[in-house]
Amino acid sequence: MPTILTPPEIDRKRDRHDGDEGAGGTGNGQKPPTDKRTGGNGDGENWNNRPQGHRGPRERLSSARVGLFFALGGDMMFFVALVSIFFVNKQSGHFDAYSHYINEWLPTAIPSILWLNTAVLLLSSVSAEIARQGMFDEKKTMDEWFGFGRPVSNRASAWLAATLVLGMMFLAGQWIAWRQLQAQHVFFASSMSSHFFYLITVTHAVHLFLGIGALAGALLVLWRSRSMLTRQVLVDGTVWYWHVMGLLWLFLFILLEFGQ
Amino acid sequence: MRVFSTRHRDVGLGYVAISLVAVAVGMLLSLVMRLHLTWPDWSLPLHGPVLPEEYLAIVTMHGTLMLFFVLTVAPLSGFGNLILPAQIGTRRMAFPRLNALGMWTMWLALVAALAAFFVPGGAPIGGWTAYPPLSESPLAGPGQGAGMDLWMASIALFCVAGTMNAVITLTTIVKRRCEGMTWERLPLTVWAWFTAALLSVPAFSVLLAALVLLFCDRHLHSGFFVPGQEWINGVMIEHRGDGSPLLWLHLFWFFGHPEVYIAILPGMGLVSMVIANFARRRVFAYRLMIATTLLIGLLGIVVWGHHMFVAGLNPFAGTVFSVASLAIALPSSAKVLSWLVTAWGSRAPGGQRKPMATPMLYALGFVSFFITGGLTGPVLAQPILDEYLHNTFFVIAHFHLIMSMAAIFGIFCAVHYWYPLVFRRQLSERLGRWHFWLTLLAAYGTFLPMYITGLGGEPRHYAQLNGIAGPGARLLALTMPLQRHITYSAVVLIAAQVLFFWNIQRTARGPKLTEENPWGATTLEWAPGAMDDEGPKVRVVREPCCYEQDGEGFVPQWAEPEAVSGIPIPLRGEAE
């Protein structure tokens, strides 16, 4: 066999950077990421210049964000497909027996409660963002990590609970909107535009329902988990998901309100 | 191996097991198809004669199992989980619990698909493309009721599981590369997994959306994919709206065409690395190979219309899609050229003449199938020729050679190449060579004549070719001698796979391998302890494929410069 060049054991085990790393152990006791994005030993060192796996406590957080980014990218394609079909169907028609081109599209009247729901959802994003920002406050986070009380988690729990309530209010508002439409005998099967109204609002509501589950999960973790990093990652991921669903709703709402 | 393990290797083996079940069933189904097509009166033991609807159900399930559960699951999810972490120097995939959940979701999808055989009416009969209105109404045929619903549930689960795996793969590659593993130093296998995963995310999402809409059409009286008035099997059905089956075709092929690249790209990546390794030279034009991988992925998204030239697509749009599709021939040709140049003179100067290693054989087989199957791609990409060839066996030959046989040879190559890494045992080279030659020849014997029957006009999905009156049947009956030949070859092809499984079964009880790196490979998965979850941390110091001029010595990616200072080795292969 050819020469196999295996470096000496000592070389492989050499650790070039002290401190935190993403690969391998990410258990408790790890220094949590904070507002301070760079750091390390001495001033001016930028963690981003370090090799992957050695970029300090942000590593696991940014891993979760990258994963969420790709997952939400796929999810957005799902809605892109729905909205494309919306526009195609809106424009399409058929020739009747007398060779007249008929476009049967009749816009569905959007219940005005949706305006209120939209406002509630945007408000919930604000409270979620306050919770998220609080998780990375440099001083308080380090305090909590050292074990001086739970200033960060308690504050975030309060704001996340507010988000959860606002989110459920939104879902309740959507439910009322569906009931109002049904009272006017506008069902899923009623017309082409009602297909889309229900399809878009229901698929979005399913996503928000999952978001509420994530919020509940984040609250549970804030309460139970001992790892500061886990708490931060979960809150951060949930809030970003919530923001994207809020923005998506804004777009879908504008589409339904003005695009029909 | 624990059952609910979150270790990436266990998850990877779970995915491989899914593919094994699917490939075994899919292969048997294809055998029934061939026998029925050649001898329509033949009766299946314990079952009786194969009815036309059963034939179509078998066709549908063969396509579904092979495409979704073999060609997508094994290369990307299976080997991605088994090998990818070690190859980029990490000990685990990102999000291990989600990863395991994805694998079990995929099992559920497979079970749902197989269950379609056992519901009243049987499996769906509309082909794996499930064009509405045939797929929309239970009245349209047996299998289009409960069987179709199960099929849709299965594919929806597949989309969810596939997207999960793709997201995990992407995150792992982006975030978990070890120190020194820059993008340029990534092996081409990783680039291929990356591109395939990047394609999976939008493709599977759009398919899921299409399935949701089809579900609404089937059960909620909407009309996304069917016209307002539908007349099926003598029954008038009213739908709201003016939908069109062409919308389904657009959404489906927006998924369907990237899907074939998802299936073949991992094979391309592996074959590039394997050829380089056994030719003991750097992959020729390495950077161009990275660029073409990404370019094939990018172009793969914008060419779906070439499945619709004669399906009612605007002829001008046909021209646009045609040009885009022909453009894919260029990055593909660039890859073939690189493989040819890399393999040129693989016999090292002064080296002893010894039989070629099996992974190299399978890799060269991949290249061969890629050429014979791929070259007819540009033919089919021309709408005027597609007008004659669309939905004939010419297309069947084209995609079976390029997508099935080439991709399957990629899988064989992966199994033979990585078996010593994963199981520390080496498969029998002798049996491997027998399996290679038998499979290669039988595959050509099976699929090359299909080009001929396709040129003769034989359409897809025909349960019977002879014994019908009229000029059409007279035309098709002319293909019967070739049909018999194809079936004999297919039987040999399937029988030859026994050798492969025998080889694996025999090796499982064989002696352990002592060598750490039997192929003399330079990529990181062969580093000592790379496959060990608790192994030491690794660091990469150079690009892969650094070999000495005489082909014997090599410098792996992980060897520190001071350890190899005495060996004169060109560190940039392209300047070689």
Added chain:
Amino acid sequence: MASLQTSDVVRWGWFLPRDAALHGPALDAHLMLNLWIVLGLAVLAHGLLLVGVMVRRRRAKLPVVMLEYLPLLALTALFAWLATKSEQLWASQRYVGADPAAMQVEVTGEQFAWYFRYPGVDAAFGRTKLPLVSAAEGNSLGIDPTDPKGKDDIVTSQLVLPAGREVDLTLRSLDVIHGFSAPEMRLKQNAVPGQTAHIHFTPTVPGEYAILCTQVCGLGHYRMQSVLRVLPAKEFDAWLTQRELAKARFESEVSR
């Protein structure tokens, strides 16, 4: 018509069936050009592959431009040339509609049969309605009896066409997607429910040809075949007149 011999059906150029349409020879020539190029490239690539693994390595330096970019440039030129040629053919067939004087025939697919409708003496098709479709009442296409244009429409189960005259086919489907294909006419287009598609062509050689369904449409897909009979112009006129007379007689009997 005399029964066809094998030699009539197959022309032994790449096993293609015989060609009986005006646009066919150009299509065939282009197809064969493609196939020869493909065969040549496949043989060349395999030759290089086989020789490559046999020979010993001699040169260490491999010039990227010579071995990668120049062949790619040549292939680009080749594919561009093929694309230009084939898009011209495609444009000449599909970018323009049929001649206004072309003969009109409507083709309707349903599970698992093809129906062909001729507009009759008024040269106009009567309107159709799906709810009226009833094979039992002899109205397989759902022609509206209240529309006078439909009175003289002739519905057949074989497509009979005159040689040498352009035909404008209107493709429809009652139920699912069907693929209208006439291999000897080098013609294929799907019939999609809810919309119509037009294709036009000119049959040249009298004879009996195949019509197949090439889009899976259900359990009887394989037997959804029909016959295309191309007659010399005079024979066709006689056939059409006879059909029209029979139809008129039938209509008058019904009204009486």
